[in-house]
Amino acid sequence: MRDDPALKPSTLAVTAGRPPREPDQPLNAPLTMASTYVAGGDVEYGRYGNPTWSAFEEALGELEGGRCLAFSSGMAAVSTVLDLVGQGAKVVAPRHAYQGSVMMLADLEARGRLVVSLVDVTDTDAVVAACEDAALVWLESPTNPALEIADIETITRAAHDAGAYVVVDNTFATPMLQRPLDLGADLVLHSATKFLAGHSDVLLGALATRDDELHTVLKNRRDLVGAVPGTLEAWLALRGLRTLHLRVERAQANAQELVRRLGEHPALTEVRYPGFGAIVAIVLAQGAMAADLLTRKTSLWVHATSLGGVESTFERRRRWKTEAATIPEGLVRMSVGIEDVDDLWDDLRRALDDLTL
Numbered sequence: 001m002r003d004d005p006a007l008k009p010s011t012l013a014v015t016a017g018r019p020p021r022e023p024d025q026p027l028n029a030p031l032t033m034a035s036t037y038v039a040g041g042d043v044e045y046g047r048y049g050n051p052t053w054s055a056f057e058e059a060l061g062e063l064e065g066g067r068c069l070a071f072s073s074g075m076a077a078v079s080t081v082l083d084l085v086g087q088g089a090k091v092v093a094p095r096h097a098y099q100g101s102v103m104m105l106a107d108l109e110a111r112g113r114l115v116v117s118l119v120d121v122t123d124t125d126a127v128v129a130a131c132e133d134a135a136l137v138w139l140e141s142p143t144n145p146a147l148e149i150a151d152i153e154t155i156t157r158a159a160h161d162a163g164a165y166v167v168v169d170n171t172f173a174t175p176m177l178q179r180p181l182d183l184g185a186d187l188v189l190h191s192a193t194k195f196l197a198g199h200s201d202v203l204l205g206a207l208a209t210r211d212d213e214l215h216t217v218l219k220n221r222r223d224l225v226g227a228v229p230g231t232l233e234a235w236l237a238l239r240g241l242r243t244l245h246l247r248v249e250r251a252q253a254n255a256q257e258l259v260r261r262l263g264e265h266p267a268l269t270e271v272r273y274p275g276f277g278a279i280v281a282i283v284l285a286q287g288a289m290a291a292d293l294l295t296r297k298t299s300l301w302v303h304a305t306s307l308g309g310v311e312s313t314f315e316r317r318r319r320w321k322t323e324a325a326t327i328p329e330g331l332v333r334m335s336v337g338i339e340d341v342d343d344l345w346d347d348l349r350r351a352l353d354d355l356t357l
C-alpha cells in the first residue's frame with residue numbers, strides 16, 4: 001500500500017499498481033508469462049507469484065485499503081476463506097448470499113466439516129445472536145439476488161466479541177461504494193469477474209485484509225492449493241479497474257433512473273433496489289412464465305447470467321435449481337450497464353408493455 005491517504009478512489013483506480021516512474025519503464029504493468037523465475041529471489045515459481053498479479057493486487061489493495069491476493073475465481077477465494085476455520089466450526093451466513101457460496105457451505109456441512117447457520121441479514125438482532133459461538137461470520141451486502149443490506153458495523157462488533165472473523169463479499173458494491181475494512185471487517189472478498197474487471201471477459205477472485213498474519217495464512221493456502229489467477233486475466237482485470245469509478249458512476253445513475261421509471265409499471269409487483277449500485281431486481285406479477293418471456297423479448301438487454309459488465313444483462317434467478325426457494329419465481333435480476341438510459345428503458349418498456357397487452 002502507498003502511504004498516501006489523500007488520494008481519492010478515482011485517482012487510485014487510475015494510478016495504483018503502475019511500474020516505477022523511471023526512464024523507459026512502461027506505464028502499464030507488463031503481461032509476464034512465466035511459470036518459473038531465476039532462483040534466489042522472493043517468488044521462485046509461477047504458483048507463488050507473478051508481477052502482473054502483483055500489479056492488480058496492489059491496485060485493488062489500495063482501493064479497499066488493505067493487502068490483496070488474487071485468485072483464479074471468486075469461488076476459489078470463497079473456498080480459501082472457509083478453509084481458515086477449524087473442523088466443526090460454526091459459520092454464520094446470509095440465507096440469500098450468492099447461491100455458489102451457500103452451496104459450498106451446504107456441501108461442507110453435509111460432509112461434517114462445518115456447522116452452518118443461515119440468517120436473514122436484515123435482522124441485525126438475529127444475526128448478532130447467531131454470532132455468539134461462531135468462528136466466521138460471512139456477510140454479503142447487498143445480497144445476490146435479494147439485494148438485502150446488512151448492518152456491517154454492528155454485526156462485525158458482535159462477531160469480534162465472539163472471537164469470530166468477519167468476511168464481506170463486496171462484489172455488488174465495489175470499493176467505489178463501500179469499503180468493508182473501514183467498517184471493521186477482517187476480510188473483503190470479490191468476484192472480480194463482475195464489476196472490477198467489468199467487461200464480461202475474465203474469471204477472477206480477490207481477497208483483501210489489513211491483518212498481515214491473515215494475509216500470510218491466505219497466501220500460504222493459495223500457494224498450496226494453486227487456485228491462482230491466469231496472467232492475462234489479472235492483466236485484463238487491472239485494465240478494467242482503471243475505469244471502475246466511471247463505470248460504476250454511470251451504471252448506478254442508469255439503475256437509479258430505471259428504478260424510477262419501472263416503479264409505475266403494471267407488469268411488476270415489486271422493484272427491489274438498495275439505493276446504490278447497478279443491480280436491480282424486479283418481480284413480475286405473472287410469475288415465472290412472464291419473467292422468462294421478458295428475457296426473450298428484448299433486443300438490447302441480454303439474457304445471461306453473471307453481472308457487472310459494461311452491457312446490460314438480466315435473468316430469472318429461479319431458472320437455477322440451486323437458487324434459494326425463498327427468492328420469488330418471477331424475480332428477474334438486472335445488471336444495469338453503461339448504455340444510454342433512454343435506449344435501455346425503451347427496450348425494457350416495450351417488452352414489459354407486451355406482457356400486459
Ligand SMILES: Cc1ncc(COP(=O)(O)O)c(C=O)c1O
Nearest residue numbers: 073074075098144171191193204
Ligand atoms: C456475490 C458473488 N460472490 C461470489 C461469486 C463467485 O465468483 P466467481 O463466479 O468469479 O467464481 C459470485 C458469482 O456470481 C457472486 O455473484
